[in-house]
Each structure stands twice: as C-alpha cells, then as structure tokens.
Amino acid sequence: MNLLEQVERRIKEHKLLAQGDAVVVAVSGGPDSVALLHILFLLSERHDWKLAAAHVNHQFRGEESDSEAVFVANLAQKWGIPCEVAKIDVPAYIEQTSLNAQTAAREKRYEFLHAVARQYSAKSIALAHHADDQAETILMRLIRGTGPSGLTGMQELRQEKKVELIRPFLRIYKSDIEQHCLQYGLSFCRDSSNELRKYFRNQIRLDVMPLLRSYNDQLPESLNRLAEMMQAEDDYMESAARQFFTEQVTIESRGVLFSRQPFARLHVALQRRLIKLILDYLASGVEKIDFTRVELLRNAILQEQTSNLKLDINEHFCLVREYDSIRFQASQTAVGAYAYPIVLEDAELRIPEAGMKLIIKECGSKEMTVDVFPVSTPLDSEAFFDLDQLELPLVVRSRAAGDRMQPYGLNGTKKVKDMFIDAKIPPSQRDAIPLIVDAKGQVLWIPGLRHSKHAPVHTETMHVLHMKLIPY
Structure with missing residues (x-):
C-alpha cells in the first residue's frame, strides 16, 4: 500500500x-x-x-x-x-x-x-x-x-x-x-x-x-506503540473521572463542591485525575499543575487529623475543606467585621456581608397568640422577644472574640465559637453570620442556630419584638 x-x-x-x-x-x-x-x-x-x-x-x-x-x-x-x-x-x-x-x-x-x-x-x-x-x-x-x-x-x-x-x-x-x-x-x-x-x-x-x-x-x-496504548488508557481514565464529576460534583458560582467520602473511596489514580479535571475546568490554561501540587491537594482532602483547612492553589484559586465538604473555589477576601444598629421604627435592615435582610416588627401581644411566638427552634429564621425586657439599643453584628451566649433551655453560658463548631458551620461562613446583641453585649439570637433565654415572650408580655432574617 x-x-x-x-x-x-x-x-x-x-x-x-x-x-x-x-x-x-x-x-x-x-x-x-x-x-x-x-x-x-x-x-x-x-x-x-x-x-x-x-x-x-x-x-x-x-x-x-x-x-x-x-x-x-x-x-x-x-x-x-x-x-x-x-x-x-x-x-x-x-x-x-x-x-x-x-x-x-x-x-x-x-x-x-x-x-x-x-x-x-x-x-x-x-x-x-x-x-x-x-x-x-x-x-x-x-x-x-x-x-x-x-x-x-x-x-x-x-x-x-x-x-x-x-x-x-x-x-x-x-x-x-x-x-x-x-x-x-x-x-x-x-x-x-x-x-x-x-x-x-x-x-x-x-x-x-x-x-x-x-x-x-x-x-x-x-515509543509510538506506547503513545497508542496510553491514549486508550487515558481515554478510559478520563471517562471514569468525568463520570464522577457529573455524578458527584456540584458546580457553584465561584467554583465546585463535592463530598470527601466518595472521593476517598476512589482509586488513587482517579483521585489525581479528578483533581486535574477540576483544576482544568476552573482555570484551563492558567497554569500547568504538576504532580507535587496535585499530591498536596489530594492529601489535604484525605487527611484525618484536620476537619477544616484552606490551601491556596495559586493566586486565583484555593481548596477549602469544611468537614465533609470539599470546595475548589476562586480566592476571595475574608468578610470583615461589621455592626449595624437596629432602629425599631425601621421596617427592615440590610446586612450586605451576609446577603440577608432583617425584617423588624413591633406589635402588641393582643395582636398575636402566645403559641405562635414561643422561643425559636434552632432552625428558625425568626425570633420573638419581650420588648420591655430588652436592653436597648440592639445591634446586629458579626461574631467577635470571646462572644458567649445563654442558650434557651441550657444552664450557664456557651462560647459562640463552640456553638458554630457543634453545628458544623463551615469556617468560611462563620464571619458572615449575623448575631443580634443587646446594649450590654449579650447575644440574644443567632438566626438559624440558637435563641438566648433573655426577654422571653410570656402571657404577661405587653409589647413583642418580632425579627425575621431572609435573603435579599
């Protein structure tokens, strides 16, 4: 021929x-x-x-x-x-x-x-x-x-x-x-x-x-036979990695998210391949990722000693591990400390750092029945207080070192930091979470997490403060 x-x-x-x-x-x-x-x-x-x-x-x-x-x-x-x-x-x-x-x-x-x-x-x-x-x-x-x-x-x-x-x-x-x-x-x-x-x-x-x-x-x-054989094996490995990516990886606005346990069950060759696939997806052509970098990321995901960590990949992207969640995401500036006074006459207060707004409503107890405003359950996004028992003015702010709370239903106080850890709130989210604090610095409410024992609503309450936190 x-x-x-x-x-x-x-x-x-x-x-x-x-x-x-x-x-x-x-x-x-x-x-x-x-x-x-x-x-x-x-x-x-x-x-x-x-x-x-x-x-x-x-x-x-x-x-x-x-x-x-x-x-x-x-x-x-x-x-x-x-x-x-x-x-x-x-x-x-x-x-x-x-x-x-x-x-x-x-x-x-x-x-x-x-x-x-x-x-x-x-x-x-x-x-x-x-x-x-x-x-x-x-x-x-x-x-x-x-x-x-x-x-x-x-x-x-x-x-x-x-x-x-x-x-x-x-x-x-x-x-x-x-x-x-x-x-x-x-x-x-x-x-x-x-x-x-x-x-x-x-x-x-x-x-x-x-x-x-x-x-x-x-x-x-x-050498040409080697290339031909490696092409077939590379195609197979790439297909397996892409299948895991499709089934297990969630694409977010700033990066990708997957669970640690399914990743840990993969063969080491597929773990490496998946990391390279993710990095190529996030930043194709930005930087050649070498074996040493891939191994550093893989070991950070698999290690048992640390539940939470952040590892810079390059100047553009980082790996964030928070309990079982693994994120490859664009590097971002940490949320700075914030504090906003709560003016009772206002209908709402925007909290840009949290991407939320606080809806504020003052009403008389006769306008509501007691059973619709008991102390909030941990996952509630709204809370009710006896306004006359509160130390005003109130402030919504980010957490601060040494913050403690007297949770409803528990004796004594507990560190806010420990409450975040117990609830497995990812470290990257903790600085953005708003705390409602009174004039004495007492933490009254951590929306979605815990309500304090201060100023509870009861049958003799005359004035109720109703607050609700929702996205904007």
Missing part, C-alpha cells in the same frame, strides 16, 4: 475529514508539509475537499525564510490552491513576552492558522507531524517529566477553538514521506535551523535518538 492509500484509509477510518470539507493545510515548505499538501491535493478531487495553504514566515532566518515563503506560494499556485502567507516578527514577540523561540513561534503560527481557517470557513487545520515527530515528543516528555496523559503524545484529531487539528501523517514515518517526494519528483526546502543543537528537539533527534537506537533499533516504533 503506497503512502497515498495509507493516508486516505487513515482519514476515512478515523474520520479526520468528511466529504466536501474545507481544510487549511499548514505548509512550512519542508518535505513533510509539501507531501501532505500534495496528497490532500491528489485526494481532493475524489472527496471534494476545498484546500487552502497557509505559511508563516517567522523571520528567524532572513533570506532563507523569505525564499521559503515564495516557494510555498508558487507551489500552491502551481496546483491551483489558494495560499495565505503571513510575515510575523517573532523575534520582536519574543522580546515582548520573554517566551522561548519555539513557544513564541508556535503561538503566532497557530494564531495565524486559526485566522485563515475562519477566513475560509474551514472545519479543519491539517498539520504534517509524523511518527518520528511523535516518538521524539514522547522521549522529550519522559526526559522532562510527565504523567500518563503526557505519554499519549500528539493527538491525531483534537478540537481547538472550534476547529479540528488533524495530523494525517501521525502514524507515517519520515522515510516513507521522503520516498513519496522522490516518487513524485516533489521539490522542497531544507530548514537550516533543524541542525542547530540549541533547540531541545534537535538535540533529541540528532543525538539522543541515534544513541538510544543503538540499544533498540525499533525505538521510534516502541
């Missing part, structure tokens, strides 16, 4: 292109991209593909770069293929961004390729990476350090910015590509920078791979 047939079969079996697709072909002018453009050109009549060539002059090599741009434009014209050429000052971009040369060139190149895809309404961008490139990529990642996902290498088909990046040559070796060029008499350019050992990939290709092949002549094939 010749290369033309191999590529056509691969495109069909893996659905890289469909009948009538518009596709942008990235053409550097080297043998790989020239062969790719040629093969797609030969197949385009049969499959009704609308091709457009795209070339970037990175301005790294002066006249050599300029001549490559002219070569690609002429080649496309010869085959009747529209061609877009961009001249981009990548050295200036490197100076501006401090990126390394290869990263900067890639960023500007892909930016241009996507622009051309939009211009031609193309569904796909075809890239000429081949099996030897894939083997080099796997080896580079092994040397630098990578996880299972990194060992999948480059993808034959990947979605990026609503366009599919396809690599029809990814299972084809360079020797077969060069043979195709020889067979059809295709001319191409040689990039002199491919011989410069200042680039890591060139060191791998020119020095490391030949050395390692002295131990295993089939090393490129072995």
Whole structure:
C-alpha cells in the first residue's frame, strides 16, 4: 500500500475529514508539509475537499525564510490552491513576552492558522507531524517529566477553538514521506535551523535518538506503540473521572463542591485525575499543575487529623475543606467585621456581608397568640422577644472574640465559637453570620442556630419584638 492509500484509509477510518470539507493545510515548505499538501491535493478531487495553504514566515532566518515563503506560494499556485502567507516578527514577540523561540513561534503560527481557517470557513487545520515527530515528543516528555496523559503524545484529531487539528501523517514515518517526494519528483526546502543543537528537539533527534537506537533499533516504533496504548488508557481514565464529576460534583458560582467520602473511596489514580479535571475546568490554561501540587491537594482532602483547612492553589484559586465538604473555589477576601444598629421604627435592615435582610416588627401581644411566638427552634429564621425586657439599643453584628451566649433551655453560658463548631458551620461562613446583641453585649439570637433565654415572650408580655432574617 503506497503512502497515498495509507493516508486516505487513515482519514476515512478515523474520520479526520468528511466529504466536501474545507481544510487549511499548514505548509512550512519542508518535505513533510509539501507531501501532505500534495496528497490532500491528489485526494481532493475524489472527496471534494476545498484546500487552502497557509505559511508563516517567522523571520528567524532572513533570506532563507523569505525564499521559503515564495516557494510555498508558487507551489500552491502551481496546483491551483489558494495560499495565505503571513510575515510575523517573532523575534520582536519574543522580546515582548520573554517566551522561548519555539513557544513564541508556535503561538503566532497557530494564531495565524486559526485566522485563515475562519477566513475560509474551514472545519479543519491539517498539520504534517509524523511518527518520528511523535516518538521524539514522547522521549522529550519522559526526559522532562510527565504523567500518563503526557505519554499519549500528539493527538491525531483534537478540537481547538472550534476547529479540528488533524495530523494525517501521525502514524507515517519520515522515510516513507521522503520516498513519496522522490516518487513524485516533489521539490522542497531544507530548514537550516533543524541542525542547530540549541533547540531541545534537535538535540533529541540528532543525538539522543541515534544513541538510544543503538540499544533498540525499533525505538521510534516502541515509543509510538506506547503513545497508542496510553491514549486508550487515558481515554478510559478520563471517562471514569468525568463520570464522577457529573455524578458527584456540584458546580457553584465561584467554583465546585463535592463530598470527601466518595472521593476517598476512589482509586488513587482517579483521585489525581479528578483533581486535574477540576483544576482544568476552573482555570484551563492558567497554569500547568504538576504532580507535587496535585499530591498536596489530594492529601489535604484525605487527611484525618484536620476537619477544616484552606490551601491556596495559586493566586486565583484555593481548596477549602469544611468537614465533609470539599470546595475548589476562586480566592476571595475574608468578610470583615461589621455592626449595624437596629432602629425599631425601621421596617427592615440590610446586612450586605451576609446577603440577608432583617425584617423588624413591633406589635402588641393582643395582636398575636402566645403559641405562635414561643422561643425559636434552632432552625428558625425568626425570633420573638419581650420588648420591655430588652436592653436597648440592639445591634446586629458579626461574631467577635470571646462572644458567649445563654442558650434557651441550657444552664450557664456557651462560647459562640463552640456553638458554630457543634453545628458544623463551615469556617468560611462563620464571619458572615449575623448575631443580634443587646446594649450590654449579650447575644440574644443567632438566626438559624440558637435563641438566648433573655426577654422571653410570656402571657404577661405587653409589647413583642418580632425579627425575621431572609435573603435579599
């Protein structure tokens, strides 16, 4: 089977292109991209593909770069293929961004390729990476350090910015590509920078791979098999992690929430995968999350000694553990101390720190029956007091160090802090919870938690203060 047939079969079996697709072909002018453009050109009549060539002059090599741009434009014209050429000052971009040369060139190149895809309404961008490139990529990642996902290498088909990046040559070796060029008499350019050992990939290709092949002549094939196997296993692991995410993770306005116990029952490999999935969901592309960071987060979730903690992930996000609840959320400024006087003549008082408002009503006891305003149950959002027994003025404020309360039905006092702990109120919420306090500093009511024994309503009460806390 010749290369033309191999590529056509691969495109069909893996659905890289469909009948009538518009596709942008990235053409550097080297043998790989020239062969790719040629093969797609030969197949385009049969499959009704609308091709457009795209070339970037990175301005790294002066006249050599300029001549490559002219070569690609002429080649496309010869085959009747529209061609877009961009001249981009990548050295200036490197100076501006401090990126390394290869990263900067890639960023500007892909930016241009996507622009051309939009211009031609193309569904796909075809890239000429081949099996030897894939083997080099796997080896580079092994040397630098990578996880299972990194060992999948480059993808034959990947979605990026609503366009599919396809690599029809990814299972084809360079020797077969060069043979195709020889067979059809295709001319191409040689990039002199491919011989410069200042680039890591060139060191791998020119020095490391030949050395390692002295131990295993089939090393490129072995590395490509590894990538193919890891791709299948990575797909399975990703699917399992996404299933847990769908079933167990709640998406909130500032982040995500899940329970610790189901997470703890997962296999360690899925725990790591889920953490990476969550971080990618929250901040895709913000920062590369390494193994050490993932392990730090995983151990913080699993440890038994501490029920509540906060761990910064980076300057944007943090992990908050509160009892069985685990939150990955955007970092936020802590709620500051607040205090608002309660004016009985007002109908309501807004408490922005709590996102609540206090409804205030003064009435006579004859307007109500005693059994509708007993001392509040712990979960009540409203409370009733004998107004004549209260020490006025009242204040609604956040908790303060040393706060104590005389809860109704209990002897003595209890620390407000301990009451929050007993009720398992998450630490991140405690500073926002409003306390109703009298002029002597006695805590009268913690809405939704406890009511004090002060100023209870009884049969002889003449004036009732009714307060209700509701969201606004």
